[in-house]
Amino acid sequence: MKKIARLLRISLPLIFIFAFVPQANSQLLKKLGKRAEKAAERAVERRVEKETTEKTEEVLDSILEPGSKGEKEKKSPVPNGEPSTDSESGSHSPTIEGSSDPNTSSEPSGPKSITVYSKFDFVPGDKLLFFDDFANDFVGDFPSKWNTNGSGEVVTLNDSKDKWFEILPGYTTFYIPYVDLPEEYTLEFDILSSGIDAKTSSSAWLEVGISSDDKFRWGDYYVHANLPFAQYTPVGIRVKNHIKYGGGGINNVVKADIREAVLAQPHISIAVNKQRFRLWVNEKKYVDIPKAVPAEGAISTIKFQLHGFKDGKERLFIRNVKVAEGGLDLRRTLISDGKVSTNGILFDSGSANIQAQSMGIIRQIHQVLQQENNMKLKIVGHTDSDGEDASNMTLSKNRAEAVKNALVSVYGVSSDRLSTEGKGESEPVGDNGTTDGKAQNRRVEFIKQ
CATH class of the missing domain: 2.60.120.200 (Jelly Rolls)
Known part of the structure; x- marks a missing residue:
């Protein structure tokens, strides 16, 4: 807001200066004065909109990236981050094993609304x-x-x-x-x-x-x-x-x-x-x-x-x-069977940060809770067998909690309707010795209580 006040202090004197110039140029200067005034108004509007957007992004960042506490950007190696940029050509060129390309990784793109x-x-x-x-x-x-x-x-x-x-x-x-x-x-x-x-x-x-x-x-x-x-x-x-x-x-x-x-x-x-x-x-x-x-x-x-x-x-x-x-509608299954399991809620590797493409499923769960006013759900996280048992148990609990936080903070679901649990790697549904099996085991369950 200090910058907005500074803009007003700069722009408003210009308008008064234009008011006291010789009469011969009064019409021209009057137009210029109006333009300066409108420019100041637009600058104020842009600044307010920018500050509002930044606050909104910080809220979402804390939901989709638990523990980030509103950090703007974090450095991440390609491919988790954005490809590096060649400063001369503007081309994006990640370094490839066996390649002579000297470029390095850059920071990932910022959060979305x-x-x-x-x-x-x-x-x-x-x-x-x-x-x-x-x-x-x-x-x-x-x-x-x-x-x-x-x-x-x-x-x-x-x-x-x-x-x-x-x-x-x-x-x-x-x-x-x-x-x-x-x-x-x-x-x-x-x-x-x-x-x-x-x-x-x-x-x-x-x-x-x-x-x-x-x-x-x-x-x-x-x-x-x-x-x-x-x-x-x-x-x-x-x-x-x-x-x-x-x-x-x-x-x-x-x-x-x-x-x-x-x-x-x-x-x-x-x-x-x-x-x-x-x-x-x-x-x-x-x-x-x-x-x-x-x-x-x-x-x-x-x-x-x-x-x-x-x-x-x-x-x-x-x-x-x-x-x-599948991919059509999980809502009917949850209502009719009282339970649904999905590996479509994706997280960053080794963390509880929900990836954006997972929000379609979370939105459907919210729609069920909207329709079924008295329904309460337990959210259960599961992992594959990579890593230590204790770490996987903690990770599965954190992921279930992250899904709950998204339902509460993004969609306004009452927190007392949701409970969480982590199962770690203890209940596999696929072969942890294969890539497909691991992908099946990384899942989230919603169980009617």
Whole structure:
């Protein structure tokens, strides 16, 4: 507020000065005086809005990142943080194992607003079909769970031990074999880009979709979306489908400006509910087409292709690829069965910080509590077996408490309707010796009391 007062002290004298200049210029100066006054008003409004936003972000930060106590930013190595930025070109270039790139990691992007989180309506499937963070693959190898007609490799970035799959450009197809896709399922993955700048082509995009061909073509039936990486103009997201002999398929560009998002390690979420196809970039839904998935063809394969990237300069990596059956509505299950379990509430590795894409599920739990006024819930956290038993028990309790805090602070649920418990690694539902099994074991339960 001191800065606002300073702005007023500077601007108001200008107005009085204009009032006492010679008559010949009075009309001109009167206009200038009004402009100065309006400029001061706008400056005051911007300052007040900025201070209000900062306070709101601090509240949300304390919910989604327990223990942060309103800290603005924390340094984090890539890929947990944002890719590093080349000061000359403005391109984002994480250091890759075996690469001569000298760039280092930078600070993660700041927190987003409560409004954005509370409206995020993506709900991941609750029955895991496939998960790959490439932890069991060797650096330099092609991922063992995937197939391709070209090449790609698993890499690590900067000093992080996390592994990423580098997708190479061209007409190479990368796909996940041996996954039976049901009528309703979700696909999620994280993206990290490198070398993207103002010269990146408008035809640089990641093509991701589903098809009836179980090898390298898109086949007779498919639907896919192109995620653009051009920076000099908002290209939009192209959505296309094909129905053999059907004609008149979808081939359209959805207005979308995701230029900043693709530079900041975005999370991509796709939901397929029979013929309906929806796509989110981070917490914003850009595509929602009710008749996009061809009903006639047996959709069998999830495919990725990378186009328009300059080989060796612009690079793309993905990780945490997850396919899960369901993703439509947990509310009915909770009301009818009195219990629901989900591994769709995600946390930062080894912490109780809730990731933004989890808020769709928490929102549904809130809607149940709104409808069922007398319902009380126990929130139970579970972990996989990595780490010490005691640490996992504490972590599971903290994660359950973080979910409770989100329901109370974001949605206004009374705290006396919620209790928490941590089970640690004591009640596994999957094999802790596999990546898929660990992902199943990292879950949160809601139990009617």
